[in-house]
Amino acid sequence: MRALRWLRLRGRLRRITLLVLDVDGVLTDGGLWFDADGRLTKRFDVRDGLGIRLLQQAGLEIAFLSGGQGGASESRARQLGVRHCLVGIRDKPTALGKLQQALNVTTAETAFVGDDLNDLAVRAQVGLLLAPADACRPVRWQADAVLNRPGGQGAIRELAERILQAREGWGTLASNGWRDRND
Template identity: 45%
Template sequence: MSDALFKQLSMVLLDVDGVLTTGQVIYDDAGREIKVFDVHDGLGIRLLMAAGIRVGIVTGRSSMALKHRCDNLGIKLLKDGVRDKAAALASILKETGIAAENTAFVGDDLPDLPIMRRVGAPIAVGDAHDAVKQIAVWTTRAKGGCGAVREVSERILKARGDWEPLLKKLFP
């Protein structure tokens, strides 16, 4: 796949379970949900935002763990508890003024198909369902929750020519 598609991106939207996490759901004895996020993915998100790329979340589930992670990373665009991801995308595009063809979505499973069919750069994580991989323009080597979002971030930033300048600026 050519990096030309990634050069035009202004926004990256992410699923959560299976993309930012491994997809496992863990509950403690009090019934609170626990999510494990990869710090490398977090830095990748921060790098995208530092380059002026909007980052948002579109997920079918809601959790306080996710809200805390978004607060920590500075992600303001959060659509959780979403049943219709295509409708959520339409709302986001209207809200941000960013075109679908300038948007990427990173997904892993069947509920992600409707949104992936409508963005300019549908991306699958390495352990995504085969149907998701079939419509993706690119599939990461890394599995969801294990650095896949960081891999996406680096690929986009390198395609746009932002990688080296960001490294020099942020890590002199």
């Protein structure tokens, strides 16, 4: 059933020019880690990082949109060359609308990956609402598709491969490999 759903979405995946990602629960497993000094740290998956880099190489604009605080999220965005890292955002629909306007991107050209109830607020502003496998039930029910991988464990890499397959750009990469750093 899931495979059929993804096949039906190929045309919409091809149209995506802006991929917006929640951070906690999508790029991370949702856990909050604190070091010995009480500083918050987060764990990011290197496979997701490569997926983001592959999508950037294919011409997609990537943005992080999170209600959580910056720090680690901003560092990860800088490391990956993600130019739009919006953190500490309470009103995700307004922030997303401003980003779409600034980039001159339509609803149909925008995909959003979210995992929790606060992410549903952007539903009407995106052409595709996607969820990691471990998203909360209401998000999985309302999502256009659910990824097989959980947040922080390769979900975004899986999505990157699906987008590149829809654009017929995955075969060359899968055959020849990636020659740059794997962040």
